[in-house]
C-alpha cells in the first residue's frame with residue numbers, strides 16, 4: 001500500500017490531462033471460447049521503431065475485458081472510424097458480463113484470435129509482453145504482430161463527445177462517477193509483481 005497523497009484540485013489538473021490525445025479505440029480480445037471488446041482512450045505509443053510497434057493500453061480491473069486479456073495475453077486495438085460512433089454506447093457503456101456485445105458487430109480474426117472490427121480506421125493485433133499494475137487498472141505493454149490501416153476518418157474522444165446523444169452523455173457521466181469512486185478506493189493497492197507471461201489476476 002502506498003502512503004496516501006494529497007488530492008489535487010481538478011481545476012488545475014483537467015486542462016493539462018484533457019489536452020492529451022485520447023484516440024477512441026475498441027480493445028478486443030479472445031480467451032478460450034469468449035470474445036469481447038470494450039472502448040478505451042488510454043492508448044499510447046511505446047516504441048520508436050516503426051517496424052516493431054509497441055503500445056501501452058490501460059484497462060481497468062473491474063472490466064470483463066481485463067480478466068480476458070490477463071488470461072489470454074492477447075488483444076487487438078481497433079481505432080474507431082467516425083461512422084462507428086454507436087460502438088461507444090454498445091462497447092463502452094455495457095459489460096460483456098451481461099451479454100455478448102459482439103453479437104451484432106462484424107469482425108474477422110487474425111494471428112492472436114482477437115476480433116478485428118470491420119469498418120474501423122485500422123487495427124493492431126497484439127500480444128502482451130509486460131504489464132504494470134496501478135491498483136485500479138493495469139497498463140499492458142503490447143507488441144503488434146500484424147497491423148492494417150483501412151482508412152476513413154479516425155475519432156478522438158474530444159471530437160466524439162459533443163456528438164453523443166444526450167442520453168448517452170448522461171449515462172457516461174453517471175458511469176464515470178461510479179468508476180472514480182472505485183478507483184479512489186483501489187488505486188493505493190498496487191501489486192508490484194511483473195508480468196511473467198502467465199495469467200495475472
Ligand SMILES: Cc1cc2nc3c(=O)[nH]c(=O)nc-3n(C[C@H](O)[C@H](O)[C@H](O)COP(=O)(O)O)c2cc1C
Pocket residue numbers: 036037038039040041042043058059060062063064065066088091092093094095096097157172
Ligand atoms: C469514451 C470512453 C473511454 C473509455 N476509456 C477507457 C479506458 O481507457 N480504459 C478502460 O479500461 N476503460 C475505458 N472505458 C470504459 C469501458 O469501455 C467500459 O467500462 C466497458 O463497459 C467495459 O466493458 P467490459 O466489462 O465488457 O470489459 C471507456 C469508456 C468510454 C465510453
